[in-house]
Amino acid sequence: MIETIVFDIGETITRDDRYWASWADWIGVPRHTLSALVGAVVARGLDNAEALRLIRPGVDVAAEYRAREAAGRGEHLDESDLYDDVRPTLSALRQAGMRVIIAGNQTTRVGELLRSLALPADLVVTSGEWGVAKPEPEFFARVLDVARAPADRTLYVGDHPANDIIPAKQAGLKAAHLRRGPWGYLWATDPEVAAAADWRIDSLTELIDITGR
Structure with a gap:
C-alpha cells in the first residue's frame, strides 16, 4: 500500500513553456529555435542546458541565470x-x-x-x-x-x-x-x-x- x-x-x-520561452528571449533567438534545440539534445540524452550552449558556445549558464535575475527577468511561476x-x-x-x-x-x-x-x-x-x-x-x-x-x-x-x-x-x-x-x-x-x-x-x-x- x-x-x-x-x-x-x-x-x-x-x-516548462515559460522557462524556455524566457531563455529564448534573453539570448535573442526565436522561441521555436530554442524549443527545437532542447528537443534535439533531449533525444541525444544530453543535459537540456546544452541547447543554450549550441546557441552560445562556452556560455556560463549560471552567470546568465544570475544576470537575468538581476535584470528582473528571472524565473516566474x-x-x-x-x-x-x-x-x-x-x-x-x-x-x-x-x-x-x-x-x-x-x-x-x-x-x-x-x-x-x-x-x-x-x-x-x-x-x-x-x-x-x-x-x-x-x-x-x-x-x-x-x-x-x-x-x-x-x-x-x-x-x-x-x-x-x-x-x-x-x-x-x-x-x-x-x-x-x-x-x-x-x-x-x-x-x-x-x-x-x-x-x-x-x-x-x-x-x-x-x-x-
Whole structure:
C-alpha cells in the first residue's frame, strides 16, 4: 500500500513553456529555435542546458541565470504554469490520507515560487535547497527522509527515465512514469522504462485509482 507520493516538478507539476520561452528571449533567438534545440539534445540524452550552449558556445549558464535575475527577468511561476490535473489530484490524495511531497531538480527560487502558490502538498522542496540533484542516490535518500514511509510504500512520479524512474527504483521506491513533456513522450514505449516503472500513466488523476484510496 502506498503511503507517500512524491512528485517531480518540471513537466510533472509545472509546464516548462515559460522557462524556455524566457531563455529564448534573453539570448535573442526565436522561441521555436530554442524549443527545437532542447528537443534535439533531449533525444541525444544530453543535459537540456546544452541547447543554450549550441546557441552560445562556452556560455556560463549560471552567470546568465544570475544576470537575468538581476535584470528582473528571472524565473516566474503562477497558476497558469501548473498542469490542469495538479490541484485536483493532490487534493484528492491528501483527502484520502496520503502524504504528498513535491521534490525535483529546480532552483531555490522555484521552491519559493511553488510554495507561494499554496499547493495542496505537505512539503515542497527543490534540489537547489537540498544541495543535491537527481539522479544522485543522495537525492532519493533525502526523499526517503521526508517521506515518513518505507521505500516500498513511497511512490515517485516523474517524466524523465534517467532522472526519475530508474534512480527511484534503485533506491527501492515505487515509480510511475508520466507520459508528459518531451522526456515523457520520447521514452514512453522504451523497454527499459517499461521494465523499471511500476506504473505508466498519462495523467496524474490515474494515481487516485492506483493508490486505491
